[in-house]
Amino acid sequence: MSPLSTALVGFGHAGRVFHGPLIADDDRYSLDLVVTSDPARVADAARLHPQARVVADLDEALAARPDLVVVASPPATHVPVARAALDAGCAVVVDKPLGPDPAEARALIAHAEDLGRPLTVFHNRRWDSESLTLRRLLAAGALGRVRRLESRLERWKSAETKPWKAAATWRDGGGVLFDLGSHLLDQALLLLGPVSDVHAEVASVRGGADDDVFLSLTHADGARSHIWVSTTTADPGPRLRVVGTDATFVASGDVQEAQLAGGMRPSEPGYGRGEDGLLVTPDGSRPVPSEPGRYQDFYGLLADALLHGGPPPVDPRDALAVVELVEGVHRAV
Numbered sequence: 551m552s553p554l555s556t557a558l559v560g561f562g563h564a565g566r567v568f569h570g571p572l573i574a575d576d577d578r579y580s581l582d583l584v585v586t587s588d589p590a591r592v593a594d595a596a597r598l599h600p601q602a603r604v605v606a607d608l609d610e611a612l613a614a615r616p617d618l619v620v621v622a623s624p625p626a627t628h629v630p631v632a633r634a635a636l637d638a639g640c641a642v643v644v645d646k647p648l649g650p651d652p653a654e655a656r657a658l659i660a661h662a663e664d665l666g667r668p669l670t671v672f673h674n675r676r677w678d679s680e681s682l683t684l685r686r687l688l689a690a691g692a693l694g695r696v697r698r699l700e701s702r703l704e705r706w707k708s709a710e711t712k713p714w715k716a717a718a719t720w721r722d723g724g725g726v727l728f729d730l731g732s733h734l735l736d737q738a739l740l741l742l743g744p745v746s747d748v749h750a751e752v753a754s755v756r757g758g759a760d761d762d763v764f765l766s767l768t769h770a771d772g773a774r775s776h777i778w779v780s781t782t783t784a785d786p787g788p789r790l791r792v793v794g795t796d797a798t799f800v801a802s803g804d805v806q807e808a809q810l811a812g813g814m815r816p817s818e819p820g821y822g823r824g825e826d827g828l829l830v831t832p833d834g835s836r837p838v839p840s841e842p843g844r845y846q847d848f849y850g851l852l853a854d855a856l857l858h859g860g861p862p863p864v865d866p867r868d869a870l871a872v873v874e875l876v877e878g879v880h881r882a883v
Contacts, residue, residue: 571815652873
């Protein structure tokens, strides 16, 4: 069976660090086209993926009739690029967020269903080490009933270096809540279910779009999620702390982004292996072996779906729920 011909639209951080390496490491795909017009990114794409044709124009890429189009361009372009790819007969992966406007995202999902073409969203942090380890512990009943999920992605940037991020408002998909926050909201909804109430503290420390956010979510079953996302925090807090009725689980951050950025392939020994977590009970604490992170599972599941008719790795309606939640927070504050 021939590999799935793939076009990657955008070669910024998402395209270069995540999608390009994951596609290239799975022999069920062939990365044939990269769409970018930035001279430095053109050079990077040609160096990292010499078998791919680098083009500046989306229409030129779609004219080649790839099986799959991966949309890794800025969020404001996600819906129009994905719609064009669907209309060209392609299956589509959209990097998170699905789109900044819930109505447009909802219409895109309906359009894909009308055409009968696969659409999924790259919520890759479902396959973070700590998320996989937590799901294993929950399945085993090790924590009892979860009372509170505390989740953080905090970083320090003295200034925003990407022009589109510096200029984008939240209506364009800009800001830390749409960026890092989309990951944590997806994880919270996946683990604890729908949200019935939200308390939000949204700040712009450097001016421009939001760069420091705290959310308290009340889930329908009464559990709470406390979520911190920031690019203006010099001393990040614990990545994950989950308080249950029987025990508390604490975990540090996933290593896959750093490994991929450093050129490590998912198929190499040691990929995805980070520090062990900690399980704390009234009787004491013990290390918990961490599940290796597996971002490659997203593209593995997608290949199964495209080649054999299985379900997509991420239901686009799950991604829509994240967009609706972020947009609702911004309109309320």
